[in-house]
Structure formats: C-alpha cells, structure tokens
Amino acid sequence: MTLPSSPPAPHRPAVEGAFAPRKIIHVDMDAFYASVEQRDDPALRGRPVAVGGSRQRGVVAAASYEARRFGVRSAMSSMAALRRCPELVFVRPRFEAYKAISQQIRSIFADHTALIEPLSLDEAYLDVTAAAGSATGIAAAIRARILADTGLTASAGVSYNKFLAKLASDHRKPDGLTVIAPGRGEAFVEGLDIARFHGVGPVTAARMKDLGIATGADLRARSSEELDALFGKAGRYYYWAARGVDHRPVRPDRVRRSSGSEHTFAEDLTTETELIAGLAPAVAAVWRHCEASGTLGRTVTLKVKYADFRQITRSRTGAEPVASRDALDAIGRDLVRGVMPLRAGVRLIGLALSGFSAEAATDRQLALAL
Known part of the structure; x- marks a missing residue:
C-alpha cells in the first residue's frame, strides 16, 4: 500500500476528515478460496484446509481459519505447512469457480456505487460518498447480501480514507464490521x-x-x-x-501494469541455494496475482539488495507471456544464477512481472504448480 509521498497541499488540513471527508468501504472476503471449498464440500467444514499443491514444491494459495490457528499462511511452502499442521487437507484450486463468485460479489457492489477498485478476486475498495444512506449501513447491507447470495462471509472496514478502511476490515476478521469515524483515525x-x-x-x-x-x-x-x-x-x-492520512482516491477499473513482491531477511543470504529458496515466496505472490487478475506478463525482473544496501536488477523479456508458475520460477532461478558469484551477502530479494496482457489469459484455466 502506498500513501502520498508528500504532505497534504497547503489548502488541505493536516488531519484527514476535517475537510470534505470521503466515505470509503474496504470489503475483504474471509479466507475466500478455502471458504469456497468448504462451502462446496461439507466434508471439509471445520477441518484445516489449504488450497494449493501438496507436493514438495507446492505452495499454499489460501488457508482456512482452522489451518491458520496452526500458523499456516498463504505463500507458505506446502511442506512447511504440513509440518505445522499434519492434519492439513490440500485441495486443488478452482479458479474459474472463484472468478464466477467474485463477479457475483462485484455485482452486489455495483448496486451501491460505480466507484469500485478491485484489488483481487476477494477484496475491493468502494467509494460511497455520493450514495444514499450511511457508509456503515451500506457496508452492513453488502455483507448481508453476500452471505445470502453466496453463503460466504465478508469482513468490511468503513472510514474516510483507504488506509484506515483497510485497517478496519482487518480488525475483527472473520465476519466483522469495523468503523473508524472522522476525527478518530489518528x-x-x-x-x-x-x-x-x-x-x-x-x-x-x-x-x-x-x-x-x-x-x-x-x-x-x-x-x-x-x-x-x-x-x-x-x-x-x-x-x-502514523497520522492516519491518505488522500488517494478510489480508482475504478484500475489497470495494474506490474506485480512484484520482495522479502528482507533477518540474516544475509550467501549462497545460490539460499537465494533460490528466498525467492520462492515472491514467485508465489506474483503468480497469485496472475491467477486472481487473469493477466500474464512478458518481463521478469529480479531485484537484489546487498548487505551494504547497494542494489541491482536483472530482467528477461520473452516473446510470449510467462504461461505458468513453473515457467516463472525457472526464469527467476536463471536470473539468480546470473548474479552469482555474489559480491556481498544479500539482505533483500524480490521478483516482479510486467508487460501484462489480459487477453493472453482470458480463456485459460489458471492453476498453481501442484
């Protein structure tokens, strides 16, 4: 999440909400992929469920709340998840089903406002400043309608900017509604x-x-x-x-032109094996975006920051979009090999995919590397 890099303009107050506050809702489905699987298969209800691959190189795309109690999280390797929760049940992802439900939820949003900024299949910002009724009432109505129409729960945050609305939606998950009123953000x-x-x-x-x-x-x-x-x-x-300030507007139909993820490590990485292992969560996060958005990219960029904070990037652009998580992983590994031997220990490693094309993935069935 990116807040403005400069303070509010002089004619705007320093405290958000003191001047024409917006009414923003952030809606986030609760453990979306896993909840869909539990809804559709009664045998999974109440059990720790992970959507993703169970093989050695598999990755958890989503975890049910029963699994999260054991410390299982998205982007975690399947083997690490199993060590934390030996009773974990792995389910193959069904992205077409998730997309269909996401569109159903999106239509519920559209009944209240045209200002919808989807972030992924399972979350979005809504600007309801011009809508009739209170933002809290609208958020409650949306959550009730989602439950009635899909059988799934959603958490919502209501506030006067995007930063606070997102914090609010996380505050009482799952199935929660939190309001941060004007003047109370800080x-x-x-x-x-x-x-x-x-x-x-x-x-x-x-x-x-x-x-x-x-x-x-x-x-x-x-x-x-x-x-x-x-x-x-x-x-x-x-x-x-720290001051609860965020002047970013809700941007309908936002087109994301790249997706990236990076991780800083508590101890410096010094070997090729460590770098490849450290890159795995970034590969998983970037590919999750491809699956959620139905887009594929052509350019893969590796970012390496050394212990002395010097930074390098290495990129590769293909004639065709990267078509699978395995392909993305292979390119990332090749780029890592290209920076060896290391000039110093590595404190941060990241991966980005750009040159997106929605058309390249419109009719494809996207799946994790299982």
Missing part, C-alpha cells in the same frame, strides 16, 4: 502494534522495536526527517501512516 492508529501497519514487514517491525517504535504512537513521535534518515523513501510513508 487515535485508532496510535494504539496499533507497529507490525500491523501495511508496508511494515517482520524485519522492519523488529528493527523499529529495537529503536523503541512499538506502536503507532511511537512512530508518530518521530519526525519526518528522522524517519527519512532511518528508512529512506519509506520514511515518508511511515510518517503519514
């Missing part, structure tokens, strides 16, 4: 554990806590200059997030 954020901020990963959260930044209030106490010095470009994001 107070809501100040009590949050820093690890719950979007854009603060485990390594950054640990570093912040070492610096005495454990909550939103601690983060807000640091100056913009100090955060810039500590965290670079991300410092500005942290500064405004």
